[in-house]
Amino acid sequence: MGLLPQGLELSRKTGNLAAETRIVQQISGEVQQVNWSDQTTAFPVGNTPNRYYDDQGVSVEGSETLRIAYVARVEVPGETDSTVSTVTMPGSKDNKAHPFLRRLIVKVASVPNTNFDFGPNNKARYSMHSFLIAKTN
Numbered sequence: 608m609g610l611l612p613q614g615l616e617l618s619r620k621t622g623n624l625a626a627e628t629r630i631v632q633q634i635s636g637e638v639q640q641v642n643w644s645d646q647t648t649a650f651p652v653g654n655t656p657n658r659y660y661d662d663q664g665v666s667v668e669g670s671e672t673l674r675i676a677y678v679a680r681v682e683v684p685g686e687t688d689s690t691v692s693t694v695t696m697p698g699s700k701d702n703k704a705h706p707f708l709r710r711l712i713v714k715v716a717s718v719p720n721t722n723f724d725f726g727p728n729n730k731a732r733y734s735m736h737s738f739l740i741a742k743t744n
Contacts, residue, residue, distance in 0.1 A: 629664030
């Protein structure tokens with residue numbers, strides 16, 4: 608009987624991890640399908656609007672507030688010029704940014720709040736996933 612609360616907590620954490628994985632994979636796939644030249648328009652440097660997901664990690668509209676269980680935001684770190692990459696390759700002699708790589712950061716919070724603040728004061732309430740997108744064509 609004493610292990611029941613721990614088992615329920617473990618089950619909840621597993622469900623959250625599975626949903627977050629789906630959300631990050633969906634966003635990553637979406638970014639990779641956009642043409643390289645259009646990525647700076649679709650995902651400009653800075654923050655993009657919040658995205659909303661249900662408890663299974665399926666995208667929902669912001670107006671469906673009763674279904675929202677997760678809020679996600681895509682951030683593209685970089686210079687104010689959205690065509691400038693800030694990704695440098697290890698061991699490069701000149702330490703210049705690589706022109707065919709972009710870093711994206713996906714922040715996911717398990718909250719039903721459409722106005723969730725992903726600022727530094729709430730870092731403990733969301734997880735952050737970073738990945739690189741490469742120009743392949």
